[in-house]
Amino acid sequence: MEVATALVTGGVGAAVIWGAAEHDIGWGDSGPGSGYFPFRIGILIILASLTNLVLALRRRGFANEVFVTNAQMRSVLAFGLPILGFVVLSLLLGLYVAAILYLSFVMIFQGGYRPLFAIGLAFAVAVAMRLIFPIWFKVPLLTGPIEALLGLY
Incomplete structure (x- = not known):
C-alpha cells in the first residue's frame, strides 16, 4: 500500500507540474508568474513521493502486517x-x-x-x-x- 500511495501522490505531483507549466512558472518584473508556486509545490510532492517509494521498497519484509484496523x-x-x-x-x-x-x-x-x-x-x-x-x-x-x-x- 505504501508503494501504491507513493505512486499515486507522485502522479498528483506530476499533474500539478503539468497544470502549472501551462502558465508562467518564472519570476517576472511584477513578481511570480501564476504557475510559479504550483510548479514548485508539484516538485516537492514528487520528491516526497520518491522518498516514500524508496523507503517502502526497502521495507518489503512487513507484508504480513494488517494494513488498517x-x-x-x-x-x-x-x-x-x-x-x-x-x-x-x-x-x-x-x-x-x-x-x-x-x-x-x-x-x-x-x-x-x-x-x-x-x-x-x-x-x-x-x-x-x-x-x-x-x-x-x-x-x-x-x-x-x-x-x-x-x-x-
Missing part, C-alpha cells in the same frame, strides 16, 4: 467523509458556503466547540478568504448560487 479506518472516515462533503458542497453551493458548513460541522461535532463560536469562526474564515483571494490577490474562487444572490460575483 477498524479503529484506524473509523478515524480516516471521520476525517475523509467531511472533506468529501466539502468538495461536493463546494461544487454545488460555492467555496464560501461550503467552507462555512464544513468548518462549523467539524468544529462542533469533531472538535467539541460551542456552536456559536464555531459558526462565528467559520464565517470569519469565509470573509478572510473573500478578502484575500478575489479582492486583494484578484484570484477568483469557486462561487455558487448563494454568492450570486448576494452579488459577490
Whole structure:
C-alpha cells in the first residue's frame, strides 16, 4: 500500500507540474508568474513521493502486517467523509458556503466547540478568504448560487 500511495501522490505531483507549466512558472518584473508556486509545490510532492517509494521498497519484509484496523479506518472516515462533503458542497453551493458548513460541522461535532463560536469562526474564515483571494490577490474562487444572490460575483 505504501508503494501504491507513493505512486499515486507522485502522479498528483506530476499533474500539478503539468497544470502549472501551462502558465508562467518564472519570476517576472511584477513578481511570480501564476504557475510559479504550483510548479514548485508539484516538485516537492514528487520528491516526497520518491522518498516514500524508496523507503517502502526497502521495507518489503512487513507484508504480513494488517494494513488498517477498524479503529484506524473509523478515524480516516471521520476525517475523509467531511472533506468529501466539502468538495461536493463546494461544487454545488460555492467555496464560501461550503467552507462555512464544513468548518462549523467539524468544529462542533469533531472538535467539541460551542456552536456559536464555531459558526462565528467559520464565517470569519469565509470573509478572510473573500478578502484575500478575489479582492486583494484578484484570484477568483469557486462561487455558487448563494454568492450570486448576494452579488459577490
